[in-house]
Amino acid sequence: MILMKRAHVFFILLLALLLNGSPCHARTISPIEGLEALRRGFAGISDFTADITQEKRLSLMKRTMVMNGSLRFKKPDLFFMEINPPFSGRMLLRDNIIEQASGKDKPSSRIALSPEQGLKQWFSKLATPVTSLPDGVALQADLTNSVYTLTITPPGKGQVKDISIVFLADGTVRRLVINEQNGDRATMTLKKLRRNIGLTEKDFRLE
């Protein structure tokens, strides 16, 4: 269940990251409009890279953890994230298989999500305009001063409480925030987003 929620997180994150920069104006929007804005932003993307800064406020840690790294994505089903030292780690999502490696001498781990939660499945759903919300998902959308904020609450009582995506009216993603039931909170900020640069399979390897 936890991993299912994580799949939701990946999905929302990717949509946010892929937003194209179309201008928008300050106005109240419906949840479906908010999702549709994300979908439109994704339409012209085949791959991208970005630098990230992530802040994690965890119940295990006294201080907020701050880390830097990079992301890569290639349609239809490859996603890679690398965290720089001192928290060196890599994570590869190939459709519904998550592989993680935290160091060169450490064995990588593999976990299979349900194929229904795989990237292919999610992106295939985005082939057509969004006309309804996913079953059980609560969504709030806000557009204030050209900044979109979508807050998504997944169904059930999983570990993820809600996910917020904050992006400007021109489509630039500012922030992604994940709140968990236990109070943990992760905030990811993206910089230097480059799209359609011709990433290949070689760019999505753990080793």
Place this chain on the structure above:
Amino acid sequence: MFIILTSKFNSLTRRHLEWIFRTTTTKTRAVLSAFSIALLLSISAISTTRFDADIFQLFPTHQPALKLLLDSLQWTGSANEAYFLLEGEKDLLPREAERFAERLRTAQVDGKPAFRRITWRIFDESEAASFNSFIAYAVTHPQLFIGPEDVPSLVKRFAPDSVNDSLRRIQTDLAGQFGGAMTGLSSADPLYLRDLILPRLKAGSQALDLDPASPYFLSRDGKVLIMIAVPARPVQDMTFARALVATINQARLGSTVSISCAGAHISAVLDEAAMKSNIIACILSSLAVVLALFYAVYRRILPTLLLPLIIAVGVALALGVAGAILPSIHIISFAFMALIIGLGTDYSIHLYDRFHTERAAGENSADALRLAVVDTGHSLFTAAATTAVPFFALMVSDVRALYELGLLVGLGVLFSLYTTFFFLPPLLVYMERRFPANYRSIPGLGLRHVWRLAGRFPRAVLVISLVAIICMTAASTRTFFDGELKNLQPRHSEAFLAQGKIERHLNLAPKQLLVAVEGKDLSEVLRRASHVDELAGSWQKKGSISSWSSLEQIINNRDRQIEIIRNISSRTGGGLPLAELKSALLSQGFESGPFQPFIAAVTAGSALKPVPEEEVIARLKASPLRGVADRHLVKDAQGYHALLFLYYKETGFDRNAFLHELTSIDPTARVTNVDLVSEQLAASVKQSFLYGFLIGGLLVLFLLLSHFESFSGIFFAMFPVVAGSLAMLGIMALCGMGLNFMNAMVLVTIIGMGSDYGLHIRHRIRADDPQGREERFIQAGRAVLLSALTTIAGFGSLALADYPALASIGWATNFGVGFTALFALVTLPAVIVLLIKRSTLK
């Protein structure tokens, strides 16, 4: 005294046959009414009879190896599991598996879910919380799960450098993931002690040889993905099983990969269907051939049409009586009823042939019928008795297959005989009244030439026959017994083929031996199991077995725990040190609260106290690793059963030596594997045959002696059987066919039926004049030849069945009946001629 007894017996038989003749020709309505009532009662009994298809149910479950095998299937749940094998492109398999699993999950039978559980991934995300909970327990009780050799590594994990490394690793793990999935696991196990524990648990839970890099149950060659499902109801519910298979077939429609099924439910339904279709095809085709043969020779439509009725009534009455006696009948036993088609026809052939021959010779209708019923009927009576008795003698067997076979065929033979006695005469009387015909001589089918050839060259025929018998006897010494039960399964059955694929792609080793150590007290059972474990270890060291798995390899017994605790204490000077962890948590910026349960448990000395086995087993069973415990330890009303699985190759493992050592360590330990089951079954079948042969043989000898009132009659009856049986074994050996649990039964069939051939020939050839002998030989020989042909058509047609168990019976019957008929029709006339010449010379 004996002669008086046999004379009395013969006299009674004749009086009985006279009564049948009178009753059937004068009280037709009463006869038909009585049969109708009996038939209705039989149909009622048949309708409530259950037909089993499980091959294991044919054999005695008190055999130690088979009993343990069946017990273990029940304990581990394997007996109730369904296996689905998906084959295709490696990339397609997971998606198709998910689609198929979803369909199975939503599948319903009678408005309720068809399956209780469907598993096809190594890690099920819904069990993350219970997994964390188990890890929290395991890492605070390492004495239960690590080997003595791991104690230094364990202690090192509490050293300053290791502690700091572990906490840095936690931060890296937490940093590299979305969300906080690692939070629970990290706080439960801050020092990554699970790295020492999980590999051992994973190895112990492995019942299949899976790709360790795959998150699915995928074979190492990547070709097969296996899905394990637990149907909602047990296999004994055949209505449910049939509906389940229909549901499965619906679920796999449209899949882009191949999906095949194995498991008890599927096997029961598909094997039952395969067997039924084989048997029905055999019965229908053989019935058509039998009727065609009968009509081709006698050219009378009504007696031909009466044959199916006689057979059907004979079979129905036998099944009805057997159904009333037995709680269920195995489908393979039912297959032997095909034999009744051949036998039921035999009695009609002999009776009608005699009637027709006498009418053609000028006898009036009543006298011809009397001769047929009373004179030929006498040899039929003895023949039926000598056929039925060896089968009834098989009922002494504790092998269900033999017991049921004996009862069914014995009853079938007798009911067929009496149905013939009671149905054919009234029909012939009716025919004579309504359709009077000119009876012409029946074709001799070449038997006149055979008789004259035997008369002209009796010594040559005899010598050739003896040479053939000697050659076949020599060849028969190469007869082997194929005790492999797998070879009896349907070759094209989906369940069987899928099982084969599992063995090819997913088996840990070619051979497996299961050892069960049992008792009421868990500690005692585990202590004894640990001795067997040591034995397995020593055998692995010397390379005799590839590997083994046991509870002992996964959790430590009390003695081992104490050893580890002492080792920890001696290395740490007391308990596991936590000062470094507390300090590092502070220095690396961790909150201490979430780690308190771990710290508190270790501080309280959780790692330094032996833990009762019950506690750890309960913990395992409550975790996603429950399979480890379920596979190696079972508790039922009889107590605890610790199971050890030894894996070995075809060669290099001296099973008897291992069993000898095992017995010296634990005399009460039970052992099983497929080879042991086959060997014990073979021994049981052989013993049953021996007893059956002795009892049946004595009774047959008595019957033959009382019929002929001379020992020469016994020779005539038994010579074709003995020669035919030897030839059957010889030709089977030459063709590379072995005896097995199924076709061994044909030997009894041949002894029972084969003696009839010689009996009929000898019964008829008593006339002094040469012309009379020739005509009588032609009449009796024709009936014998037709009987053999109809038996081959009826029973031998099983040779073409897809089911090897049935096919082996068919081939054995064809060879046995064919050679027995050959020796009866060719060699016996030569013997008779020689005997006549000798008596003439005297």
